[in-house]
Amino acid sequence: MEEEFVTLTIDGIEVKTKKGNTILQAAQKVGIDIPTLCFLKEINEVGDCRMCIVEVEGRKGFATSCIQKAEEGMVVHTHTPEVLEARHIVLDLILSNHKIECLTCTRSGNCELQKLAEKFNVQKIEYPGEMVKHEIDDKSPSIVRDFNKCILCRRCIATCKNVQEIGAIDCIERGFESCISTTYDNSLNDVDCTFCGQCIESCPTGALHEKESINDVWVRLKDPETYVVVQTAPAVRVALGEEFGMPIGTNVKGKMVTALKRMGFNKVFDTNTGADLTIMEEANEFIERIQNGGVLPMITSCSPGWVRFAEKNYGELLSHLSSCKSPHQMFGALIKSYFAEKYGIDKNKICIVSVMPCIAKKYECSREEMEVDGVRDVDYVLTTRELARMIKQANLDFTELEDSDFDEPMGEASGAGAIFGTTGGVMEAAIRTAIDTLEGKNVEQFEYKEVRGEKGIKETTLQIAGIDVKIAVVSGLANARRIMEQIKAGNSPYHFVEIMACPGGCVMGGGQPIKSSKVRATVDVRKLRADALYSIDEKSVIRKSHENPVMKQLYEEFLEKQGSHVAHKYLHTEYGAKEKYEIT
Amino acid sequence: MLEILEKLCNGEASEYDIYRLEKLAVNIKKASVCGLGQSAPNPVLSTLRYFREEFKEHAIEKKCRTNECKKIAKIEIDPEKCKACGLCQRNCPVEAIEGEAREKRVINQEKCIKCGTCIASCPFQAIG
Numbered sequence: 001m002e003e004e005f006v007t008l009t010i011d012g013i014e015v016k017t018k019k020g021n022t023i024l025q026a027a028q029k030v031g032i033d034i035p036t037l038c039f040l041k042e043i044n045e046v047g048d049c050r051m052c053i054v055e056v057e058g059r060k061g062f063a064t065s066c067i068q069k070a071e072e073g074m075v076v077h078t079h080t081p082e083v084l085e086a087r088h089i090v091l092d093l094i095l096s097n098h099k100i101e102c103l104t105c106t107r108s109g110n111c112e113l114q115k116l117a118e119k120f121n122v123q124k125i126e127y128p129g130e131m132v133k134h135e136i137d138d139k140s141p142s143i144v145r146d147f148n149k150c151i152l153c154r155r156c157i158a159t160c161k162n163v164q165e166i167g168a169i170d171c172i173e174r175g176f177e178s179c180i181s182t183t184y185d186n187s188l189n190d191v192d193c194t195f196c197g198q199c200i201e202s203c204p205t206g207a208l209h210e211k212e213s214i215n216d217v218w219v220r221l222k223d224p225e226t227y228v229v230v231q232t233a234p235a236v237r238v239a240l241g242e243e244f245g246m247p248i249g250t251n252v253k254g255k256m257v258t259a260l261k262r263m264g265f266n267k268v269f270d271t272n273t274g275a276d277l278t279i280m281e282e283a284n285e286f287i288e289r290i291q292n293g294g295v296l297p298m299i300t301s302c303s304p305g306w307v308r309f310a311e312k313n314y315g316e317l318l319s320h321l322s323s324c325k326s327p328h329q330m331f332g333a334l335i336k337s338y339f340a341e342k343y344g345i346d347k348n349k350i351c352i353v354s355v356m357p358c359i360a361k362k363y364e365c366s367r368e369e370m371e372v373d374g375v376r377d378v379d380y381v382l383t384t385r386e387l388a389r390m391i392k393q394a395n396l397d398f399t400e401l402e403d404s405d406f407d408e409p410m411g412e413a414s415g416a417g418a419i420f421g422t423t424g425g426v427m428e429a430a431i432r433t434a435i436d437t438l439e440g441k442n443v444e445q446f447e448y449k450e451v452r453g454e455k456g457i458k459e460t461t462l463q464i465a466g467i468d469v470k471i472a473v474v475s476g477l478a479n480a481r482r483i484m485e486q487i488k489a490g491n492s493p494y495h496f497v498e499i500m501a502c503p504g505g506c507v508m509g510g511g512q513p514i515k516s517s518k519v520r521a522t523v524d525v526r527k528l529r530a531d532a533l534y535s536i537d538e539k540s541v542i543r544k545s546h547e548n549p550v551m552k553q554l555y556e557e558f559l560e561k562q563g564s565h566v567a568h569k570y571l572h573t574e575y576g577a578k579e580k581y582e583i584t
Numbered sequence: 585m586l587e588i589l590e591k592l593c594n595g596e597a598s599e600y601d602i603y604r605l606e607k608l609a610v611n612i613k614k615a616s617v618c619g620l621g622q623s624a625p626n627p628v629l630s631t632l633r634y635f636r637e638e639f640k641e642h643a644i645e646k647k648c649r650t651n652e653c654k655k656i657a658k659i660e661i662d663p664e665k666c667k668a669c670g671l672c673q674r675n676c677p678v679e680a681i682e683g684e685a686r687e688k689r690v691i692n693q694e695k696c697i698k699c700g701t702c703i704a705s706c707p708f709q710a711i712g
Contacts, residue, residue, distance in 0.1 A: 050615045061614050061622065082614075089611040126604065129587040 008074035015070075023065035023076055024052060028522075034078055035087065035116055037094075038153035039066040040202055041521040043163060049153055050090045051116070054078045062086060088120050096127040098205070099148035105206040106389075112204035112516055113151060134179060140189035141366045142211055142359040143200065147179050150207040155517075156180060156199035163503060165478035166309075168193040180207075183583060191581045192312055194477065196305035196501040197359035197510015210359045210511060213380045214390055220351045220379075221264045228351045229335055230265040231328055232256060234272050235357040235421030235506035236384045238532035242513040243388035244398040249528030251536060254403025259391045261404065270406045271354065272413030274331030275420040275429070277554070278302065279545035281571050282324045282426075283433040284562035286496055290438075290467065295319045297472075297487065297494040300426050302326045304364035305501030305510075307575060309477050314484050315577020323572040325377070327420065328354040328361065329370055331410075332377035333570040338558040339410065352378045355387045357421070357509035360501065369573045383511025414548045415446075415540030422530035423475035423505030424451035424458060427498040431462065431471070432544045438465040446543050452534075454504060454526055457482065459494070471496045476503035507533065585609060585628055592639065595646035595656035602639050606632055651712070654698045661702075663688050665710030672702035672711060 004019040010027050017026040022045075027034050038049035047064035056063045057075040062083065065076075077083065095117065102108045134147035154171065157180060161167040168191050172181045182191040200208045220226045241250040260268045286298050301307055301322045310321060324330070332352040340347040354361065358381075364370065365378040382390070391398050405411060416432055419425030428448050435443045450460035451471070456479040459472040472494045474480050480499045486492040502509050507529035515525055542548055559567045588605045591597040609625035609632070616622045632639060641647045642656070651657035661672070661681075666688045673681040673689055680695035681702060691702070691711075703711045 047617065050617070053615050061616075064617075085607070086611040086615045089608060090615060093608075127587075127608070 006070050006072045006074075008070050008072070008076060010076045011078055017070050019070075021070050023054060023056075023063065023068050023070050023074075026070045027065065027076075027078060032078055034065050035119065036066055036517060037112060037116065037151070037204060038155060039521075040155045040158065040517045043202065044153070044155045044158035046154065046158075049094070049151070051087060053083060053086055053090070055080050055083050088122075089126075091116055091120050091122065092126040094151050095122065095125055096129060097131050098151060099131070099146070100125070105149070106209045106212075106385075107203075107206035107514075110514055110516075111206060114205075115516075130176075132176065132179065137187050138211060139187035140193070140195065140211070141363045142195040143188050143193070143197065144209050144211050145181075145188060146207055146209075147181070148207075149205050150180055151205055152178060152180065153204060154180070155202040155204065156208060159198045159202045163476060163478060164194075164196060164198055164501075165481055166192060166194060166196075169199070183581065186581070194305045194309040194312070194501060195360040195363045195510075196477065198502060200359065200510050201508070201512070201514055203514075204517070210383050210386065211362060212386060213362070213382055214386050214393075217353055217380050217382060217390070218393075220353075225349060226351045227266050227345050227349050228264070228353060229267045229269060230260050230353045230355060231269040231271045231274065231331055231335075232260070232355040232387075233328065233357055233421065233506065234275065234418050234425075234533060234536075235509060235512065235529065236355050236387070238421070238507065238529045238536075239357065239384050239512045240388060241398075242515075243385065244391075246399065247528075248515075248519075248523060248525055249532040251532050252398075253536075254405070255398060255401040256387075257406055258401045258404045259394070259396050259398060262396060262401075263390065263394050265353070267407045269331065269335070269410050270413050270417075271328050271331055271356075272417030272420070273410050273548070273550055274327035274334075275417035275426075276414050276545035276548045276551055277330050277334070277571065278324055278327045278420075279416060279426075279429045279433050280551055280555075280562055281330075281567060282322050283430045283437065283545075285322055285324065286430065286434055287437055288563065290469075290495065297492055297497045298322055299496075300430075300498045301575075302420070302426055303360070303499065303501045303506075304358070305360035306477065306480060306499045308360065308363065308578070309480065309501060310484070311575055311578040312580050313481070314488065317484060317487055318575045318577065320487060321575055323568075323574060325370070325571055325573045326361070326364065327417075328356065328381075329364065329377045329573075330571045332365075333372050334554070334558075335410070336375050336377070337372065337570055338554065342409075342557075347375055351380070352376075353380045353382060354378050355382045355384065357384050357506045357512045358502075359383060359510045361511070372570055385511060385513060388513070409553070410550055412542075412548060412550045414545050415537030415543035416545045417548075418536040418540065419533050421506040421533050422452075422526075423500050423503075424448075424453070424473045424498065425505065425533065426500075427451045427471060427473050427496070429545060430496070430498075433546045435462075435464050436544065436546065438467075440465075446537075451498075452530075454524075456503065469496065470494045471498075473498045475500040475505050477501055504530070585612075585625065589628070592642045593648075593653040593655060595642065595653070597643045599640065599643050602632075602636075602643055651698065651700070651703075657698045658693065659691055659696060659698055659700070659703065659711060661689055661691055661706075662710045662712070665708050667708055667710070669707065671705050671707065675701050675705040677701060 037051040047067040053062035237253040241252040416429035504526035683689035
């Protein structure tokens, strides 16, 4: 069918646009900037905040350009004095109920409200008056909610309800008392929130942010008694640069390692190596399940948001989850055992800090099971954003830093470990190892393009050693729910499923640098970051986890063999159904 | 809007507040999503249209013509009209009206709570 177009005039410029496009889209096409606030492309298009109002000739009142469809012959004015004044008032009214503490706010400098205030030359609060007061909710190990800074744009609600299909938060109360909260205003910790952190990524202000561990880490760094080891996840290196003005998808591994060393960490390790280890164990578990008639499909367990989701919603299906801990937990456990013994360091004096693109990892590292013989696997988890803040605190000129390499002996990683950071990566890495093992030979194929890309559910069938192995790669909890319902109904065709809680995988995790709605509408952030990871993989000499010499050494010296008793003690865990929040 | 109106009633507003109020009302009317928002400012806008003088009096002279705004209302007895009957004094709930029998009465502004009882009780319409 041929596409229909409409022609309209915006600020005197004739614009031809697809039928069904909004005025905002049409305006963007010709470079006319209309400010927005509640708008989040394809997620929250509700016209709530009234920031994007424009004048349409012949129409009473203003139109909201983010939802108003362009019509044939429409004459639109986006910057008349009346429109500007109305927008200014809208902003004034939002500001009149916003706790303004920009100087100490984590979002200062990256706040959409602050940017608008600057743009509109707001020099005073025009309508000061009564403000709604809310308690800060910092009970959960991952997310802090400060509703005194909330502007009721509802981007978080839309993300939670429509993208992830969790619906942990919604608007409660009415009128002036309206606020975004959980059922009966409970703490996020006590409801069905999975701590994926996508709400934080969508928040335009500082109303939602991660629970910081920065100060704790500084304290440990200053303590000469503590041996502080840091490890960084694959997705961190391709996003950290953004916080320092570098283009999206720049690989800043070298600079990041230098920065961490300068900040005083005793050892800087690569979680990619942990990822390789996860593949060794996970691929082995998968092979065992296939050969011995274990529970299938087997589902990956690297994403703690997903694990919490499964425990809350599908307690009866937890045997499908791989018993492997996530890479950073495995790696933490190894550092405090193998590495500590080898180098004669007291394991109780080692502090492991993981830099992750994730806020659910903060929750994961606080889980009771995540310890061996009473020693915590990982002590602190920092997000990519927190690391950026620490680098700034340390006064390092990040973009000018020279490159350096991860520390030995556990600094070497394969390309398979690197792609863990994007959706499909774990599957691809696991397949590379599983194929070699099952076929008993070195298979020359590295790339499995069917599992790459942005689709929420990707599936394919592979011929491995005479068996048709059906695999699926899932990202986003809404899609995860679909797969789980299939399994529950008993008609899941798959053998192996990778699930990541965040749409797009770790590169789009809840701990990554926050992108404004404008950037999200115009740039495919996921693709840029993921491509950077794939290019690391392509450039790697070793592209299969089991070929990584560090793995060989680890198994020879410590872990004996895949799935051994020692491996289970340090690298595996178990899950338990968690109570779902019920209204009583 | 409510807060600015309250400021005006309390005699704490300036002329700039009237400007702010009008700007706010006009724009809420134009920019609101729903009919409620579009019509909520109407009472403000129509009173501004027909009684702007009174708004100004509230802001500049801190005066309320009708004495409805209790904080700035000033109830006085017109000595020309007062016949010294004492009815107002008897009815005043806070004993704010002073004066001896057969004398014209005076309201003690310090004590007066602007309740209006005296106005209602005066048979000669001498109070206002």
